[in-house]
Amino acid sequence: MKVILSINPVRFPLTGIGRYTFELAQNLKKLPQIEELMFFSGSRFVRDLPETTQFSGHTSSTSANFRGAILKSRVAVKIYRTTSALANRYALRGHASHVFHGPNFYLPPFDGPSVCTFHDLSVFTWAHCSPPERVRFMRKEIALTLKRADMLITDSEYTRQEIASYFSWPLEKIRAVSLACSSDFRPRTADELSPTLRKHGLSPGGYSLFVGTIEPRKNLDVLLDAYALLPQSMRQQWPLVLIGYRGWRSEKLHARIEAAVTEGWMHHLGFVDSNELPLLYAGARVFVFPSLYEGFGLPVLEAMASGIPVVCSNSSTLPEVTGDAAAMCEPQDVDTLSRLIATGLEDEIWRGEAKSKGLLQASSFSWRRCAEETAAVYREVIS
Structure with missing residues (x-):
């Protein structure tokens, strides 16, 4: 051909x-x-x-x-x-x-x-x-x-x-x-992770992660609402880290992000270098992705390949990509999303199962x- x-x-x-x-x-x-x-x-x-x-x-x-x-x-x-x-x-x-x-x-x-x-x-x-x-x-x-x-x-x-x-x-x-996804997305040791995470004020297993453009379709208002429902002690122990470009129609959302950063339970890193991104994935305790609509959903695949438990919405293509490896809920269900994030942070049995299932699912792509x-x-x- x-x-x-x-x-x-x-x-x-x-x-x-x-x-x-x-x-x-x-x-x-x-x-x-x-x-x-x-x-x-x-x-x-x-x-x-x-x-x-x-x-x-x-x-x-x-x-x-x-x-x-x-x-x-x-x-x-x-x-x-x-x-x-x-x-x-x-x-x-x-x-x-x-x-x-x-x-x-x-x-x-x-x-x-x-x-x-x-x-x-x-x-x-x-x-x-x-x-x-x-x-x-x-x-x-x-x-x-x-x-x-x-x-x-x-x-x-x-x-x-x-x-x-x-x-x-x-x-x-x-x-x-x-x-x-790239083979760069894989489980890492704490020694591999620490230099990059320390640069951003983070520690291995010490944060939740979202990766994607900051825009309405990613449903970040719901994510912020759900995270705000977590006990303050949990938010302080495992702050939410956002990585991604500033998108269209995101001015009000950025005001909310800045307020959460000031309160101490969020880090907004913006765009990060492609050499650092796999390390920031692998260092997360849980990956959260409540998107309203995706054509594929590459971030959840990158998270699973990194050995990180995934909590996401059940919209569009995401069930197809994650199989039975992720905890899922309706995109607008703030209470259930908050509860699933808490499970992803604290429930070691579920976390172990989610990691194993996620790695197996990711290996099929x-x-x-x-x-x-x-x-x-x-x-x-x-x-």
Whole structure:
């Protein structure tokens, strides 16, 4: 098989879809059935994946601000959409013998077979949780993708069924291919953890953890309410640590976070380096993730792989990812969430069972398997 993979999402520091694209590319290169793998970035072919050293935090921030400004201008978006389609069609001419894979909702005009990965439907079903200009842009791009794609890939069976129902798309033309997490997420010894945790004022097993963008869809208001119901002594002994970018519509939430930090039962670390993140996972006593909606739920997989008990909501894809390893409740059930967090902190019998089940569940996911199942989709569209 000859494959063209768009690597537009690969920007450092790697987050969800960027990580997926990067790992998929690395593992597709290892598959013997892939005769040729070409990488497409912007409107041109590139030799290989970018490296961390090619980017800086300043560059990423500047690019994000520029993209945000472009999206707010309808005229600029129309010009961009027209010119990029022409540039992509020109660059891709003569490659119809390849399969083109867009790993991030978008497909350019292409004469050969095309596959696209849809990670979720949040811009349709949770549009109020995203900036309106981003929603407008993505909805139009997704409409074009649905006209161009021969098959779709989703991260989960939940999203596969959701897409088929929402767009009346043939279910047999959608394949669910699970994600995985890095091997860096694994159980660690206290000696491995202490230097990094000490830097953040933490100790091994001395805190609860949440990882994700600070935005409405992550349901952090409910998490703060649930944590506030715990006895003060428990909150002081095991403070809640939040890790993640500042998201859209989060001003009031950040005011609550600052108040909790002042009261001494929360640490807000913001974005942390990818070298430190696995250590902060492995050092937690319990991982808490009450999200309202996920396309996959990579943080809970990372926590299970780290040997950390998980408490999460039973929404969308999370039951699919955690199996029977996590303690779950309805996303808006503050009292039950608080009770489950207390169990995760204090009940050693449950904690031991949750760790064992979580490690077993996490071991069933791998990037190699993701690449192999994705290559099987390529084979389907060719035949």
